[in-house]
Amino acid sequence: MSSRSLFDSGLQPERTELAWRRTALAIGIGSLLSLRVLPAAVGDPAWGAVWLAPGIVGLAFAVLLWFGARARHRRLTRALLADRPEDVPGSGLMLLLALFVMGCGVLSAAFVLWLT
Structure with missing residues (x-):
């Protein structure tokens, strides 16, 4: 009986x-583009600062996603090398991304409705 490893030498x-x-x-x-475009598109200086928030939240999320991807890679590699399938990371990062994209869609729809 041969021992089969979870780790694939591929990349x-x-x-x-x-x-x-x-x-x-x-x-x-x-x-970054939204930080540049949204305040100018709104035109009203009183509301311009409010429309900086999506860009700032997006930048924070991008940083979180960057480091989350690195942590996920490390955890996955350790689990595969140790032949421990129970330690393989789940889909939490994907769920977080899906919620972020859905929020961006809602915000975009609100922006379009607000301008019209």
Whole structure:
């Protein structure tokens, strides 16, 4: 009977971490753009500062996602090398990203409705 390891010598965990980092980078760049565009699009100086909040929250989320991806990669690699499938990280990071994207959609719809 042969012992079968969970760890694959391929680079799947590294590719997954890079994909998470690209996602965090895209969110960060979009947040920086919103910091530049939203206050100018609103035009009213009294409300301009309020529309800085989505960009700041987005930047904070991008940083959280970046470090979360790194921590997930480390945990996954340790679990695979130790042949402990119970330690493989779950889908919490994906749920957090889905909630963030849904919140961005709601905020975008509110912005469009507010301008019209």
